[in-house]
Amino acid sequence: MAFPAPKPRAPELPQKRLKTLDCGQGAVRAVRFNVDGNYCLTCGSDKTLKLWNPLRGTLLRTYSGHGYEVLDAAGSFDNSHLCSGGGDKTVVLWDVATGQVVRKFRGHAGKVNTVQFNEEATVILSGSIDSSIRCWDCRSRKPEPVQTLDEARDGISSVKVSDHEILAGSVDGRVRRYDLRMGQVFSDYVGSPITCTCFSQDGQCTLVSSLDSTLRLLDKDTGELLGEYVGHKNQKYKLDCCLSERDTHVVSCSEDGQVLFWDLVEGALALALSVGSSVVQSLAYHPTEPCLLTAMGGSIQYWREETYEAEGGAG
Numbered sequence: 001m002a003f004p005a006p007k008p009r010a011p012e013l014p015q016k017r018l019k020t021l022d023c024g025q026g027a028v029r030a031v032r033f034n035v036d037g038n039y040c041l042t043c044g045s046d047k048t049l050k051l052w053n054p055l056r057g058t059l060l061r062t063y064s065g066h067g068y069e070v071l072d073a074a075g076s077f078d079n080s081h082l083c084s085g086g087g088d089k090t091v092v093l094w095d096v097a098t099g100q101v102v103r104k105f106r107g108h109a110g111k112v113n114t115v116q117f118n119e120e121a122t123v124i125l126s127g128s129i130d131s132s133i134r135c136w137d138c139r140s141r142k143p144e145p146v147q148t149l150d151e152a153r154d155g156i157s158s159v160k161v162s163d164h165e166i167l168a169g170s171v172d173g174r175v176r177r178y179d180l181r182m183g184q185v186f187s188d189y190v191g192s193p194i195t196c197t198c199f200s201q202d203g204q205c206t207l208v209s210s211l212d213s214t215l216r217l218l219d220k221d222t223g224e225l226l227g228e229y230v231g232h233k234n235q236k237y238k239l240d241c242c243l244s245e246r247d248t249h250v251v252s253c254s255e256d257g258q259v260l261f262w263d264l265v266e267g268a269l270a271l272a273l274s275v276g277s278s279v280v281q282s283l284a285y286h287p288t289e290p291c292l293l294t295a296m297g298g299s300i301q302y303w304r305e306e307t308y309e310a311e312g313g314a315g
Contacts (some may be wrong), residue, residue, distance in 0.1 A: 011248040012305035013261055013271050014292040019057050019302040025050060026069070028295040030240075030282045034075040037286040040293055041082065042300060043070035049084050051096070054293060054302045055310065063094050065101045072114045076121035081138070083124045085112030091126045093138055105136045107145055113238065114159045125166060127156030133168055151176055151185060157238050158197045167206060169194035175208050177220065188223040190216060195238045201247045209234060209241040215252055217264070229262040231269050240283045245290065253280040259294055275301060 025044025032041045039060070042050045049063040049070050068087035075082050081102065082094040091105040091112055110129035117124055123146070124136045131152045134145035154172035161167075166178040171193040177186045192210035199206060200217075205226060208216045213234045217227040232254035239253035249270060250262045259280055261271040275294050282295040292303040304310075 011244065011246055012290045012307065013244070013249065014290045014303035014305055015271060015273055016304050016306050016308060017301055018304050018308075018310065019054060020299055021052065021054065021057050021302070022299045023050060025298070027298060028281060028300055029069060030072050031284050031293045031295040031300050032073055032075070033284045033286055033293065034079060035077050035287070036079075037288060037291065039075075039079075040284065040300070041073045041075065042295070043073050043084065043086070045069040047086075049073055049082065049094070051082075052300075054300070057302075061096070061099050063099055065092055065094075065104070066090065068111075071112060074116050076117050077119060078121065081117075081121060083115045083117060085115040085126050085128075087111045089128070091115060091124055091134075091136060093124065093136075103136075103138065105134075105145070106143065107134055108132070110155070113155065113157055116159050116161045118161055119163050125159050125161060127159040127168060129155040131155055131170070131172075133159055133166065149178065151187075154193075157193070157195050160198050162199055162203060165199075167197050167199060169197035169208060173210070175206060175218070177206070186223070188218055195234060196241045198242055200243050201245065207241055207243060207250060209239065209252060211235055215241055215250055215262075217250065227264065227267050229260075229267060231262075231272075232256075232258065232260045237279055237281070239280070242283065242285045245286060245288055251283065251285060251292070253283050253294070255279045257296070259283060259292070273303070 023042045025048045026046035030043040040054045047066045051060045066086045070086040073084040085091045089108045093103040108128040114127040127133050133149040135147040137146045152170040158169035164181045168176045192212035196209045206218045215229040233256045241252040257276045259273040276296045284293040290305040294301045
């Protein structure tokens with residue numbers, strides 16, 4: 001007799017604050033998990049990039065080399081390199097272990113809002129206020145980008161990469177998806193300046209946040225509007241949004257000091273997490289666990305589900 005498969009456990013949301021880290025780098029412009037979620041990066045207004053173990057609350061290394069504030073960063077799939085972009089218009093490739101600058105890519109005409117590695121970490125994609133996305137070959141000594149995508153009519157706020165696609169959000173109110181296999185670009189008009197875009201974990205949908213204080217879930221292939229999520233405040237700042245690790249919830253920063261979670265299917269507000277009294281500048285969701293990082297002012301906050309017990313009393 002076959003036993004019925006166990007019911008999948010209900011998704012838990014990270015609502016217990018385990019740690020608050022004072023990053024000591026001015027305002028934290030962005031916080032990002034590394035590929036496996038064991039470490040995180042913080043981008044500072046004091047021109048530094050820092051690598052942390054957020055659960056232990058330990059600083060592992062500081063990366064100095066930008067000429068102005070750091071606005072975004074990402075880690076490579078093998079944890080050997082980092083990339084970052086900032087107000088100095090440059091994109092920097094770093095060696096994680098030594099802390100040294102490997103390459104500095106110049107070519108953008110304005111600040112770099114967003115950076116991503118491709119899956120193999122052979123190319124860095126950077127999106128800038130200058131309306132372009134530039135693709136930089138990490139292995140080449142040539143100073144110019146291998147490709148420039150300039151379809152946007154205004155600044156690029158967000159770039160995400162899958163194995164064969166580039167997803168880009170722009171202040172021009174359009175989210176563009178570049179299908180590298182087909183050599184085509186698909187564009188969906190949202191109508192309000194876009195602050196963040198991302199793929200769902202299953203790759204079927206795209207989530208788009210914009211300055212009309214609305215998140216929209218779109219069918220990736222057809223552009224059909226699948227859901228709208230409101231209740232947060234986003235009218236001035238470039239704020240992050242994402243989906244939870246199992247695609248069950250939509251998550252967004254808010255300018256009123258909260259992080260909001262909505263049920264993806266129902267569209268109903270599931271949790272309003274109070275972080276503090278000012279703008280939640282950035283957030284990052286763990287790739288496989290109900291674990292959230294938030295950034296406010298000069299510090300980051302580390303959140304887990306209510307039932308979480310840190311091993312060895314590290315919490």
